[in-house]
Amino acid sequence: xxxxxxxxxxxxxxxxxxxxxxxxxxxxxxxxxxxxxxxxxxxxxxxxxxxxxxxxxxxxxxxxxxxxxxxxxxxxxxxxxxxxxxxxxxxxxxxxxxxxxxxxxxxxxxxxx
Amino acid sequence: xxxxxxxxxxxxxxxxxxxxxxxxxxxxxxxxxxxxxxxxxxxxxxxxxxxxxxxxxxxxxxxxxxxxxxxxxxxxxxxxxxxxxxxxxxxxxxxxxxxxxxxxxxxxxxxx
Numbered sequence: 627x628x629x630x631x632x633x634x635x636x637x638x639x640x641x642x643x644x645x646x647x648x649x650x651x652x653x654x655x656x657x658x659x660x661x662x663x664x665x666x667x668x669x670x671x672x673x674x675x676x677x678x679x680x681x682x683x684x685x686x687x688x689x690x691x692x693x694x695x696x697x698x699x700x701x702x703x704x705x706x707x708x709x710x711x712x713x714x715x716x717x718x719x720x721x722x723x724x725x726x727x728x729x730x731x732x733x734x735x736x737x738x739x
Numbered sequence: 740x741x742x743x744x745x746x747x748x749x750x751x752x753x754x755x756x757x758x759x760x761x762x763x764x765x766x767x768x769x770x771x772x773x774x775x776x777x778x779x780x781x782x783x784x785x786x787x788x789x790x791x792x793x794x795x796x797x798x799x800x801x802x803x804x805x806x807x808x809x810x811x812x813x814x815x816x817x818x819x820x821x822x823x824x825x826x827x828x829x830x831x832x833x834x835x836x837x838x839x840x841x842x843x844x845x846x847x848x849x850x851x
Binding site: 630657659661666667668669670671674676684685716718720726727728729730731732733 | 743745771773780781782783784785788828830832834837838839840841842843844
């Protein structure tokens, strides 16, 4: 599993509450990503990071923020969770010569009620 | 705006036969393409990739073909095995841009 750990694996929360998902890598890779997977949409990029404190938005970044204070940790925060954010969230690290090959964690199933 | 499209949500193939999964893209700047395989309750795993300077890449039972003029790529699995039953995602990127764009996925079922 390329040394990627996501926590928690499952989370149920209520609308309006803040939620933080954690991704931890042991591979010392520069690039880290957060994707969400939804039926009919495949995997969509939320945010990514290209180094400590260096992050950028993906295609579905509204309602999400990220932080990367250490190489090994990439946090995804839902400031005020909504039902539309019910999804499976995957963290990935970028390997390969240019970081183009992504290796994914096992995912976090988030349900917002 | 779906830049990478997998128009077949599902595909059923008999064991031992060839499985062909298709993918179309619209962004002519994409220059690197990948296929991922995903089992339930697991993260996607990298399967095979191809650079735009090639039109074919082979790895064991898996071959990816790229037709740049048609903006189309396909994954061939020969022979198909029951363990190949999974969801397959194609993905594309512009090298250096570091943003991998995925298709919607195709669920492949291999029947005994």
